[in-house]
Amino acid sequence: MRIRRIQLINFKPYKKLILPNENDVFPRGLILIEGPNSTGKTSILDSIIWALWGPTAIGVKNEDLIKFGERYCRVMVEFEVDGKRYLIDRSYDRSTGMQVVLYQYDESKGKFIDIASKSGEVSKKMQEILQIDYKQALSTVMVRQGEVNELAVASPASLRELISKVYSLDLLEKVNDVLKKEESLLDEKLDELQSKYVPIERIEKQLKEKSDELENKKSKLKERKNELEELKTKINELPNPNFIREIEATMVRIEDFQKQLVSMSKNIEESAKNMGITCEISMKVLDDEISKRDQLLQEKLKELENIEAQIRKLSEEIGGLHGLNRELKDKISKLQKAEKVEEGEFEYRCPICGTPLSKEKMEDIVSHYEREIEENNSTIENLVKKRNVLEEERSKTRTEKEKILVEKSNLKLLKKRLEELENNKKNLTNLKNKLKEMLSKEGYTDVQEMLAKFNFKNLKELHQYIISLNEEYARKETEVDKLIEDISKIEREIDELRREKEEMIKIDKEIKENKKILQHLIHLRRVLMKNFLSQWVVQKRLLGTIKHTAASYLLRFTCGQYSSVDLVPTKPTGERGSGILLTVLDESDGIVKSKDMLSFGDRTAVGLALRLGISKTMSRIKPLKESPQKTPRIRCVLLDEPLGGLDISRRKEVVDQLVEDEGFEQIFLITHMEIDRKEEIPRVIVRKEGNVSVAEFVASKEES
């Protein structure tokens, strides 16, 4: 690659800059960029890198690239690769952002034609043009300020890292890591799958067992159902157990009634006999007897009335006589009461008329009265006797009347019982009719006919038989229910097993697939590692080339003091080397020196030699064994102040070397140091005018 022309607008300290100028292009070979500190030398290299690869390549924000106080910045770089001319035009505007267009020069049309106009497309195109990815390109092209010195003193690990990075050797490691991670993930997944996996044969065996069990249960169910059917027809042919129970109950009641009737009529007969009824008892007979009693009762009542009347009459007579006697006694006492007329002389008077009576007369009347009383008393005695007889008769008649009353009530009672008996007889007939009706409904004339039909001696046995059949039916029915339940349970289990089998098939497939992938990964990694190992061979070759190139630079840069740069991979641990150790041979004392034994100036020389060695080798090395061989395209290096630690003679050697170096198409070398015969070298002279940087190109004396 060769930079032909650059044009900067508002880029960092530059307002407007065209280099070398509108009409010329940069020459091949070494170009110096010189000027005091902080004038804008690095900014020129930055502008090239930014234009070619964008903001990440220089690690500065776009915003910070715009010249203070401006709105936008723009850089155009015209460059040449493999004989073709390109122009990249990149600008950044605070408000509209980034814009980039890549053009290619069309010889036939005599002008640039745009070939890519979006960031992504442009970087892809750049990679195509340079045939190297941007990071590698950058590491090859750009040698940053201070980097050279750092390189010389880098630790083996970081030296190796740098070389690995520049040559993409770390890519393999990354791939290896990714593959390893993938492997362990797959291993984990396989472990998980295997822990879930149940061998399909085992499930199939269980399935077979369950299916056999199901068949067995199903055939049993069929058998039981047939048996049930048979039982059902048998039961249906027999009378209904409720019917039998009712018949039985009715018959028991009939029997009870009959017994009751017998004892009742016996009782009634006995009672009638006791009452003196000898003929066959009936309602009529009883009614006759009762009316007979009624008649008798009437008679007795009349009799009693008659007696009572006589007794009353006698009592009245007796009472009258008693009254008479009392009067007579009263008269007597009155007669006997004499009034004292004179001393010793008494006077008597008639109690009725008051006529005075003599004592004799009075005594005569008294005796008359006493006789009368006596007569009355004897009449009273007779009358009382008579009354006593009558009273006796009355009590006798009363007793007779009571007896008749008792007889009548007994007869009435008997009548009631007879009525009851008649009723019961009616009920019995009803029951018998009911039984008959029940039987006839089922088509039997009587129980015997029914029993004969089923060959049973009695109802109880038939009933027992029906009950036992029904019980058997119920038992079998429960068995059938249990079988149905078992069957559905087994069917569910079979479904579950089938599902499990499906899942296991899936898991099995997944395990197989994952194993395949894992094997593939392991194989891939093995192949890769084999390549990686051979990559080490490549690396050895690579290191050989680098150290050879670096050694030739170093010998020149140190005026022959140091030769034989050695880059030794330090002891590999595991699969990879852990670092690269840099040593140089000091020809002056014959000692092989490591970085720590070098002076500052030596380190600058060694670092620059190594860095140029790396850049030069870079364009020749294939990143992988399989990569196609390609012609180096970059062969351009931008060196930012690598001469810091070198004395004037070494600086001269470096510059001379770079002027003569055929390995690079173009070298930009920034320095603010004095260099011998620099007029012979094309230069960009940078300076500040106020706070704006200006730069001008001065062609070499020979050229001009």
Ligand SMILES: Nc1ncnc2c1ncn2[C@@H]1O[C@H](COP(=O)(O)OP(=O)(O)OP(=O)(O)O)[C@@H](O)[C@H]1O
């Ligand atoms: N965005 C910007 N706008 C204007 N000036 C800027 C901007 N960014 C940086 N600068 C100026 O650019 C100058 C730095 O430029 P640069 O780093 O290119 O200098 P240099 O010549 O390489 O210096 P040295 O020799 O110290 O390396 C500084 O003066 C800085 O103030």
Ligand SMILES: [Mg+2]
């Ligand atoms: Mg600088």
